[in-house]
Amino acid sequence: MKLTINQDINNTEDEVVIKCAYADERITRMIDYIRQLFFSLEGEKEGRTYQIPVEGIFYADSVDGKTFIYNKNEAYLVRQTLTSLEEQLVHTAFVRISKNCLMNTAKLKCVQPYINHRMLAELENGERLIITRNYIDGLKAKLRK
Numbered sequence: 792m793k794l795t796i797n798q799d800i801n802n803t804e805d806e807v808v809i810k811c812a813y814a815d816e817r818i819t820r821m822i823d824y825i826r827q828l829f830f831s832l833e834g835e836k837e838g839r840t841y842q843i844p845v846e847g848i849f850y851a852d853s854v855d856g857k858t859f860i861y862n863k864n865e866a867y868l869v870r871q872t873l874t875s876l877e878e879q880l881v882h883t884a885f886v887r888i889s890k891n892c893l894m895n896t897a898k899l900k901c902v903q904p905y906i907n908h909r910m911l912a913e914l915e916n917g918e919r920l921i922i923t924r925n926y927i928d929g930l931k932a933k934l935r936k
Contacts, residue, residue, distance in 0.1 A: 820936055824897075827883040832876070834860055834867025843867055845883060849914050851876050852892040863916045886933040888912065888922040896933055 807825055811818050831842040843860060851860045853873045859866045860876075869876065877885070877893055884897040898914045902922065905911040910922040910930075922930055 816936060823882045824884065827897075832860060832869060832879075834869050836865065836867050841867060845880070846897065848895055849898045849916055849918060850892060850894045850920060851885075854891070861918070884933070886926075886930050888920060888926050888930055890923070892920060894920055894922075894930075896930070899934075902930075 809818065809822065814822075827845050831844045832848065834841050834843045843862060847862045848860050849862060851858060851869070851873060853859075858869045858871060858873050858876065860869055861867075871879075873891060873893060877887055880893065884895050885893050886896055888894045894912060894914075898916070900913045900915050902910050902912050905921060908924040910927055912920045912922055914920065
């Protein structure tokens with residue numbers, strides 16, 4: 792693979808162009824990662840609204856009818872449902888790991904077996920999340936990509 796970077800101070804917008812004979816899984820995964828870098832989610836904390844870059848989000852979960860996103864150290868309330876977030880994040884490194892949780896596989900440190908045929912995921916920030924057995928195959932498929 793050849794990588795070319797053209798820097799020009801006169802460019803008004805960043806542009807990524809991929810030239811390939813065939814968009815195989817590696818290329819598709821790279822495209823998904825690049826897309827993730829160019830959008831953010833709106834989150835609220837202490838009465839203020841923030842734009843949270845998607846690549847910095849570790850996971851999202853729903854508790855008591857409210858949806859939260861978590862970056863390395865903080866939690867933000869989002870106005871969308873977890874299902875809506877999942878649809879927005881379909882072409883990113885996020886995957887559903889339980890009925891109420893989405894995880895960013897780019898922030899995954901390791902997984903290990905856990906009781907009752909579940910798995911335990913440890914993220915780069917030390918957080919631990921339980922992957923329920925109904926979602927293990929989805930996680931494996933996402934990691935294989």
